[in-house]
Structure formats: C-alpha cells, structure tokens
Amino acid sequence: MTGRKLVLHKVTNKLKSLTIIPGLMVRFFTIFTLVLQFIYVSSSAQQVIKGTVYDNNTRSPLSGASVTIYTAERSVIKGQAVTDHDGQFTIANPPAGNYNLIISYLGYQAHRIPITVSNAAKTYKLDMKQTGLVPNSIKLNTVNVRGNKPLITVRKDTIEFSAGDFYTAENASLKNLLQKIPGLTVGKDGAFYFQGKKINDLYIDGRPAFSTGANSSGDPKELSMLLQSNLVDKIQFADKRGLDGTTPPGSSDKVINITIKKEMKKGVNGKLGGGYGTEGRYTASGNLNAFREKKMTIVSGGANNTGLIAPVGAYEELAYAPIQAGNYDIQSMSGSTSFDAASGGKISLNARLGQNATDVQTVTDRTNILPDSIFQYQSNSSNSSKGKIGGIGAIIEQKLNSLASLNLSFTGGIGRFDKETNTGFSTTGKTTANKINTGNTRNSSVADKTNYMLSAFFNQSFKKPGRMLLFNVGLLHNGNVEDQQNVTLNELFLSNARDTINQKIHLKTSNHTLNLGPAFREPISKTLTLDLRYSLSNSLTRNEQYASDYDINTMSYSKENKNLSYIFRNNQVTHSFTTGFLYSRDKLSANLSVAYAMNKSSSRNYVDDQHVEQNINYWSPGLALTYRIDNFKTFNLNFNRAVDLPRMESLIPIVSTTNPLYIQLGNPDLKPIIKNMINVEYTSVGLQGVSFNFRSNTSFDRNGISTNVYSDSIGRQISKPVNVNGNWESKMTIGIGKRFDKLSLTINYGLEPMISRNTNFINSAKNMTSTYGASQGIFLNWNFRKVLESNFMIDWSYNGSRYSIQDNYFDYLTYGCNLSVAAFLPLQINIGSAYMFSHNTAQQQSNSLLNIWIAKTWLADKSIQTKFYCFDLLRQYKSFSTQQTATYIEQTSNNNITQYFLGSVTWFFGKKKTAQ
Numbered sequence: 022m023t024g025r026k027l028v029l030h031k032v033t034n035k036l037k038s039l040t041i042i043p044g045l046m047v048r049f050f051t052i053f054t055l056v057l058q059f060i061y062v063s064s065s066a067q068q069v070i071k072g073t074v075y076d077n078n079t080r081s082p083l084s085g086a087s088v089t090i091y092t093a094e095r096s097v098i099k100g101q102a103v104t105d106h107d108g109q110f111t112i113a114n115p116p117a118g119n120y121n122l123i124i125s126y127l128g129y130q131a132h133r134i135p136i137t138v139s140n141a142a143k144t145y146k147l148d149m150k151q152t153g154l155v156p157n158s159i160k161l162n163t164v165n166v167r168g169n170k171p172l173i174t175v176r177k178d179t180i181e182f183s184a185g186d187f188y189t190a191e192n193a194s195l196k197n198l199l200q201k202i203p204g205l206t207v208g209k210d211g212a213f214y215f216q217g218k219k220i221n222d223l224y225i226d227g228r229p230a231f232s233t234g235a236n237s238s239g240d241p242k243e244l245s246m247l248l249q250s251n252l253v254d255k256i257q258f259a260d261k262r263g264l265d266g267t268t269p270p271g272s273s274d275k276v277i278n279i280t281i282k283k284e285m286k287k288g289v290n291g292k293l294g295g296g297y298g299t300e301g302r303y304t305a306s307g308n309l310n311a312f313r314e315k316k317m318t319i320v321s322g323g324a325n326n327t328g329l330i331a332p333v334g335a336y337e338e339l340a341y342a343p344i345q346a347g348n349y350d351i352q353s354m355s356g357s358t359s360f361d362a363a364s365g366g367k368i369s370l371n372a373r374l375g376q377n378a379t380d381v382q383t384v385t386d387r388t389n390i391l392p393d394s395i396f397q398y399q400s401n402s403s404n405s406s407k408g409k410i411g412g413i414g415a416i417i418e419q420k421l422n423s424l425a426s427l428n429l430s431f432t433g434g435i436g437r438f439d440k441e442t443n444t445g446f447s448t449t450g451k452t453t454a455n456k457i458n459t460g461n462t463r464n465s466s467v468a469d470k471t472n473y474m475l476s477a478f479f480n481q482s483f484k485k486p487g488r489m490l491l492f493n494v495g496l497l498h499n500g501n502v503e504d505q506q507n508v509t510l511n512e513l514f515l516s517n518a519r520d521t522i523n524q525k526i527h528l529k530t531s532n533h534t535l536n537l538g539p540a541f542r543e544p545i546s547k548t549l550t551l552d553l554r555y556s557l558s559n560s561l562t563r564n565e566q567y568a569s570d571y572d573i574n575t576m577s578y579s580k581e582n583k584n585l586s587y588i589f590r591n592n593q594v595t596h597s598f599t600t601g602f603l604y605s606r607d608k609l610s611a612n613l614s615v616a617y618a619m620n621k622s623s624s625r626n627y628v629d630d631q632h633v634e635q636n637i638n639y640w641s642p643g644l645a646l647t648y649r650i651d652n653f654k655t656f657n658l659n660f661n662r663a664v665d666l667p668r669m670e671s672l673i674p675i676v677s678t679t680n681p682l683y684i685q686l687g688n689p690d691l692k693p694i695i696k697n698m699i700n701v702e703y704t705s706v707g708l709q710g711v712s713f714n715f716r717s718n719t720s721f722d723r724n725g726i727s728t729n730v731y732s733d734s735i736g737r738q739i740s741k742p743v744n745v746n747g748n749w750e751s752k753m754t755i756g757i758g759k760r761f762d763k764l765s766l767t768i769n770y771g772l773e774p775m776i777s778r779n780t781n782f783i784n785s786a787k788n789m790t791s792t793y794g795a796s797q798g799i800f801l802n803w804n805f806r807k808v809l810e811s812n813f814m815i816d817w818s819y820n821g822s823r824y825s826i827q828d829n830y831f832d833y834l835t836y837g838c839n840l841s842v843a844a845f846l847p848l849q850i851n852i853g854s855a856y857m858f859s860h861n862t863a864q865q866q867s868n869s870l871l872n873i874w875i876a877k878t879w880l881a882d883k884s885i886q887t888k889f890y891c892f893d894l895l896r897q898y899k900s901f902s903t904q905q906t907a908t909y910i911e912q913t914s915n916n917n918i919t920q921y922f923l924g925s926v927t928w929f930f931g932k933k934k935t936a937q
Contacts, residue, residue, distance in 0.1 A: 077153035082108025196245035203758035204712030216714035271645030290931025298923030316360035347381030366419035448736030487544035624689030710760030833863035
C-alpha cells in the first residue's frame with residue numbers, strides 16, 4: 022500500500038463515525054423536515070393579536086404603520102408588526118401577560134393601548150375604536166417607553182438595523198460594522214452571506230455603485246472595505262426586485278442597502294494612506310466620497326505587493342480578509358457616480374482601470390483513478406503573469422410618463438494578459454520506482470480579451486391595475502485573441518523514447534448572444550393574474566485555431582499542424598413560450614407556469630467539413646410560492662425544470678494542448694442540460710436580534726455534462742465532455758444567529774451537509790462518483806466596554822468520495838480558526854493581533870499565521886493614524902489545498918509571502934459630528 026493510500030486508509034478508519042452514509046443523510050433530511058413542520062404547526066396554534074390601523078378622520082387604512090407590544094411591568098419588547106396595504110396587522114404568539122401596545126405612524130400622534138393576553142383565548146381582535154390615529158401636522162407626537170427598543174425593524178420586504186445600535190471603533194470599516202449583524206456571515210472568500218444566502222449587491226441610499234449591469238450594484242466585499250462605518254445611518258436587507266419592480270414568488274435573494282447620515286451628505290470624506298516596509302513591501306490606497314440627496318460620487322485607488330486585500334489603516338486587517346497565494350503586485354483605480362437627471366431619470370456611471378503582476382510557485386501531486394489501478398502525476402511549476410484591464414459601465418433609468426419607464430445599461434471591458442509557465446513533471450505507477458515518463462514543458466501566451474453587454478428594458482403599465490406590458494432585449498459579446506508557444510520534452514521509460522513538442526498556436530474565439538422577450542400580464546381577478554411570455558436566445562460562437570510546428574530546416578514555425586488547426590462555428594437558438602398564473606392574496610404569493618422550449622444546435626468544422634445538427638424540444642413546468650407566516654417568518658418553495666446551454670469552450674474541437682499529458686477536447690455534439698430543481702426555504706428574524714434559516718436544494722440532471730477520460734500506457738490523458746444521465750445533488754443550509762445587545766456580542770452558526778452523484782467514463786468503463794460533505798462554522802464578534810474588539814471564527818469541513826470503478830473511498834477533514842483581537846488603550850493607542858490556523862488531514866499539514874500591529878491616532882478628531890505592522894511573526898505561513906473530482910484526487914501547495922514589517926500613515930478626512 023502506498024504512503025498516500027495508507028494515510029487515507031488510516032484517516033478513513035479513524036473517522037468512520039463521521040462518514041456520511043446516503044441512507045443516513047436521507048433519514049436526517051426527512052426527520053429535520055418533519056421537526057420543522059411540527060414546530061410550525063405547534064406555533065400556529067398559539068395566541069395572536071389582530072387589528073386594523075386607520076386614519077381617524079378619513080377612515081382610510083394606514084399601510085406601513087408600526088405596531089409594537091411592551092410588557093407593562095418592565096417595558097420589554099415581546100412582539101412587533103407592520104400593517105399591510107389594508108391597514109391590518111397580526112402579532113403572533115405573544116406569551117401570556119399584561120402589555121402596552123404602541124401604534125406609531127409618521128405624521129400622526131402615537132397611540133398606546135393596554136392589553137392583557139391569557140391562555141384562555143387564542144385570538145385578540147382590537148376594537149376599531151381603539152386603533153384610529155389622529156393626524157398631527159405640526160410634529161410627530163411620541164410616547165416615551167423606558168425599556169429596550171427593537172434591534173430589528175421589519176417594513177414589508179425590508180429588514181432594517183440601526184448602525185447606532187452596534188458600536189464600532191474609531192475609523193472602523195463598513196465591513197467591521199456588518200460583521201456584527203445577526204444572520205450575516207463572511208465566507209473564506211470574503212463574500213457576505215445573509216441567512217445562508219450570498220449577497221451580490223450593495224446599494225447606497227438606493228443607488229447602485231460600481232454596477233456590473235442592469236439591476237445590480239457593486240460587490241459588498243469590495244465596498245465594505247472601501248467605506249467607513251461612520252457614514253452609515255441604517256443597514257437594510259431588502260428583497261431583490263426585478264426590473265419590473267416586483268419580487269418573484271419563491272425568491273429569497275436579498276440586497277444590502279445602506280443609508281448615509283445627513284451630516285455626511287455635506288462636503289467630501291474618505292481616507293488616504295501609504296506605507297513601506299522590509300523586503301521592499303509597500304502599500305498605498307485612498308478613496309474620496311461625496312454624498313448628496315440627489316447624487317453620489319465615489320473614487321478609489323490603490324497599489325500594494327503585500328498580498329492583503331484590506332486597505333491601508335484597517336485595524337481588522339485579518340479578521341476575515343483573504344490572503345492571496347504567491348507574490349502579487351497590484352495597482353487599481355476606479356470611480357462611480359450616480360445622479361438624478363433633469364428629465365427626472367437616474368444615471369449611473371462607473372469606470373475601472375487595473376494592472377497586476379504575479380509570481381506563483383505550485384507543487385502538484387495528482388492521483389488518477391483508473392478501472393484497475395492508479396497512477397501518480399507530480400509537477401513543480403512556476404507561473405509568472407501580467408495583466409492589464411479597463412472597463413466602463415452606464416445605467417439610465419428614465420420615467421417616460423406616469424405609466425411607462427425605460428431602463429438602459431451598458432458595460433464593456435478590455436484586457437491584455439501575458440503568461441509564462443515552466444513545469445517539470447513525472448508520472449509513476451503505484452510506486453515511485455515504477456516510472457512512466459518524466460520531462461518539462463514551457464508555455465507562454467499573450468491574450469487580448471474584449472467583452473460588452475448592452476441591454477434595454479421597457480415597462481408599460483395601464484390604467485387598469487395589474488395590466489402590464491414588458492419587453493427586454495440584450496446583446497452580449499465575449500472575444501479572445503491569443504498567441505501561444507508550447508515547448509515540451511517528454512522522456513518515455515517504457516518505450517525508451519522521447520516525445521518532443523515545439524509549436525505555436527494562434528487562437529481566435531468570439532461569442533455573440535442575443536436575448537429578447539416580450540411579456541404581458543392581465544389581471545383575471547383581484548388575486549389572479551395571467552402571465553404570458555416569449556423568449557428568444559440566439560448564441561453564435563466562432564472559433565479559429567492555427568497551429569504550426571517548428572521546422573529545424575527553416576529554423577522557423579513554418580510547418581502547419583493540420584491535426585490542431587480548425588475553423589469552427591456553433592449556433593444555438595432557443596425559443597420558449599410560457600403561460601403562467603400569478604396568485605397574490607394576503608400572506609401568499611405564487612406562480613404556476615408551464616413552458617414549451619425548442620432548442621436547435623448547429624455545429625460545423627470547416628477544415629474537415631463535419632456538420633452536427635440537433636433539435637431538442639421539452640416541456641418545463643414550474644411552481645414558485647412565498648408564504649409570509651407573519652412579518653418575521655417566511656416560507657419559500659420552488660420547483661422548476663430549466664435548461665442550461667453548454668459552455669462555449671465545451672463545444673470547440675480542441676480546448677487546450679498546453680500540457681501534452683492532459684489534452685482537453687471539446688464536443689460539438691453536446692446537448693443542453695435539462696435540470697430539475699426543488700428548493701425549500703424557511704427564514705425568520707426576531708425583534709431582539711435572533712435569525713434562523715433553513716434551506717434544502719435538490720437537483721436532478723438529464724443530459725448532464727460529465728467527462729470521458731482516456732489514459733494510455735505512457736501516462737497521457739485525453740478528456741472530452743459528454744452527456745450522461747443520473748447526475749444529482751442535494752444539500753442543506755442551516756443557520757442560527759443571535760445578537761446579545763447588552764454584551765455587545767454577535768454569534769452566528771452555520772451547518773451545510775451535502776450529497777451528490779456524478780457519472781463519468783474512464784477508459785470506456787462507467788464510473789459512479791458519490792460525494793459526501795459537511796461543513797460547519799461558528800462566527801463571533803464581541804466588543805468589551807469599547808476597549809476590546811474581537812472577531813473569532815472556527816470552521817470544520819468533511820469531504821468524502823466513493824469511486825465505483827474501484828470500490829474505493831477517499832475522505833479527509835479540514836478545520837481551522839481565525840482570531841482577531843484589537844485593544845484600544847489610553848493616549849489613543851491601539852494594539853492588536855490576528856491569528857489564523859488550519860489543518861488538512863489529507864496532506865497531514867498545518868498552517869499558522871500570526872500578524873501583530875500597534876497604531877496611534879492623532880488630533881482631536883483622530884483623523885491621523887500611524888501604524889507599525891508585522892506580517893507572519895512566527896514564519897509559519899503556508900498555502901496548500903486538496904481537490905477531489907470524479908476522476909482524480911489532487912494535492913497542491915503554493916509559495917506565499919513571508920515575514921515583513923511595515924509602517925504606514927493614514928488620513929481620515931471629512932469627519933463630522935453626529936447630528937442629534
């Protein structure tokens with residue numbers, strides 16, 4: 022038994038109790054679902070308080086009024102609701118006791134109603150005489166309640182937090198503020214997740230910043246490190262709406278919107294800093310912000326070779342800030358502005374420039390799975406690359422009249438990328454003594470990439486409520502022109518021969534996709550709407566490759582290689598006709614639809630005159646519903662059948678020959694994937710900062726795309742994508758979050774089990790790869806009396822794969838923790854440290870990284886900060902990973918930045934005193 026298999030065998034035996042068995046997973050899913058149903062049924066049988074809030078003079082209902090109940094004795098909040106469009110509210114499950122019910126609405130006198138809840142009655146309906154509000158045009162009357170106020174405010178589809186309820190240190194970033202919110206977590210990649218679902222857009226006062234297209238805004242990961250926490254008044258998590266202004270039933274996508282304090286909408290603010298250290302390390306960054314009621318401008322720039330993403334001056338530099346492997350030198354500049362036009366519309370513009378240089382050393386050890394054996398591939402490569410990018414974007418939102426609107430958007434980008442890779446490799450059998458080949462390869466390439474996207478969306482409403490005509494059109498382009506040089510010397514031990522490759526390749530690839538579709542909605546009744554849609558997708562891919570081998574006689578690349586040269590075209594056209602019914606009443610909104618789609622794919626290789634054409638027609642039923650149990654609890658259900666077109670690079674004849682031992686072919690005969698999906702979600706939030714989410718996602722593929730791998734006796738592999746049936750995946754996400762306001766402590770916990778099966782072929786033998794996984798993590802943010810700030814994360818992940826072709830099971834664990842502590846001392850001094858630890862049982866390696874710093878702020882407003890920083894104090898930082906796929910298991914390790922010391926100065930300008 023090889024050393025690797027011995028380690029894996031020991032780990033497997035040692036962790037058998039952790040191995041996830043499919044039957045056990047199914048039983049667990051079933052039991053958990055039944056428990057949730059029991060909890061819901063039980064809770065629905067408890068008491069409720071109902072009523073209707075209206076204008077006392079006009080008798081018209083008031084939508085959006087806030088209703089809160091406090092205990093009569095200690096004024097502790099026990100329930101909250103917001104009135105619907107009919108002025109009605111429901112507070113579910115109040116415990117027995119005496120309460121004061123407070124009704125408040127802007128422009129009206131707040132009203133207090135004593136109420137007693139007992140176990141005898143199930144429903145308490147307030148008399149209409151009690152719930153009428155009196156207008157107050159002079160000022161808003163207040164009712165003083167001495168007690169703790171709600172941490173969360175729910176307004177229809179928006180969950181709102183007040184930034185003032187979360188203490189942040191001087192000069193802290195927006196990211197530091199967001200990490201204190203219950204239900205919001207930061208992944209290892211730095212991305213934000215709210216109630217287990219990734220957040221892709223962050224808006225500022227409802228305006229997009231650094232938008233990447235229509236109905237989108239900038240990445241929260243970048244914006245949260247760019248902006249300061251002292252700008253923010255409110256933090257809102259809102260349902261993501263479509264361009265038609267509605268939220269589709271069954272959708273739980275959220276966006277973050279932050280509102281800017283009034284005092285920060287004067288003048289300009291931002292930060293500017295720079296630093297220099299040992300080993301030639303440097304960093305510089307800055308940003309300037311100008312916020313107004315009707316416009317907004319953000320400009321930022323930065324450069325560094327420190328490997329850290331966090332900007333200069335951030336004291337939480339390693340709270341959860343990703344560190345890049347290898348050596349990087351990065352420069353960037355970007356700007357975004359949004360303003361109200363004179364015509365009444367809104368215009369958003371953004372631009373971005375950047376360049377980078379990287380140097381990464383990678384050691385790879387790959388175990389390839391064969392029907393009756395395995396073979397090992399080891400490589401040691403150095404990769405140097407340089408890249409330059411530029412991009413612009415624009416969004417115009419224009420109200421044409423009171424019933425019609427038009428949305429136009431454009432994004433475009435260009436880039437040039439130079440890359441050079443030198444790799445030494447060897448292939449062995451079961452033991453290192455059984456050598457198959459050894460050699461080295463050198464690849465260099467220069468690629469010019471272009472892309473643009475132009476879209477338009479027209480929305481026409483009518484005098485009849487609910488009737489709507491929609492039309493959208495979009496044009497997408499991606500282009501790549503690349504010149505490659507590949508040189509390889511491969512010594513074959515079995516045949517005592519040499520295989521030499523010395524060639525140049527000129528590659529041109531382009532894709533143009535046109536999408537358009539009209540839609541019409543006609544209300545049938547007050548609760549039911551007919552939804553008719555048509556969509557067209559026309560995608561044209563052009564791919565040309567010209568290969569030439571080195572001719573020793575002419576001393577030039579003049580020998581045409583016809584085997585690697587081709588001219589290829591593919592055209593995918595899909596027509597889809599959809600009929601649906603939208604239902605909306607009280608707490609329930611649903612969409613029942615059926616679509617008929619016709620897909621035609623036509624591929625032609627003009628060199629050998631091969632032509633492949635196929636037609637696929639299919640029905641696509643769909644059901645989506647959202648049930649708002651109350652203002653704080655929501656249930657979503659989605660079932661649909663969708664089609665995924667093959668990726669552009671999967672269709673071309675030859676994908677890559679840069680590594681002669683791993684040749685990747687395309688397949689112009691690929692059929693679209695027909696994916697059947699069912700998603701179940703339950704989310705809830707509590708007044709005092711409790712968040713809970715449960716999600717279950719299952720998918721079954723027809724014509725799933727997998728891999729057919731052929732391995733020969735000299736260690737060469739040729740892979741080709743093929744269509745298969747039987748691929749499926751099921752996973753869950755469970756999350757619990759709680760904010761302990763008195764302790765200034767936020768705790769978030771997440772659990773994600775999954776199971777999947779993938780079908781592939783290895784040397785014509787069918788292989789079923791079953792994958793089992795589970796990960797969990799605990800995230801804590803704690804502030805102790807404004808003198809100590811701490812972020813802590815501990816995570817654990819299990820991965821296991823069973824290969825039917827050998828009846829083998831491989832599994833491993835990864836676990837680790839991140840701890841960041843900052844102490845704020847007298848004399849405006851801040852000292853801190855950030856520690857990261859991880860362990861990988863597959864490689865039996867551990868990784869530690871300890872950073873420390875000391876900083877001091879100057880001036881009365883603490884606008885100047887000096888800082889001394891040490892990266893990797895213990896000199897133990899490493900970079901490694903494990904990857905398990907359907908056909909191989911791979912261990913990699915990379916070089917990374919080593920210890921350095923750095924001093925920096927940062928100026929935080931434009932500070933304002935908080936308005937009272």
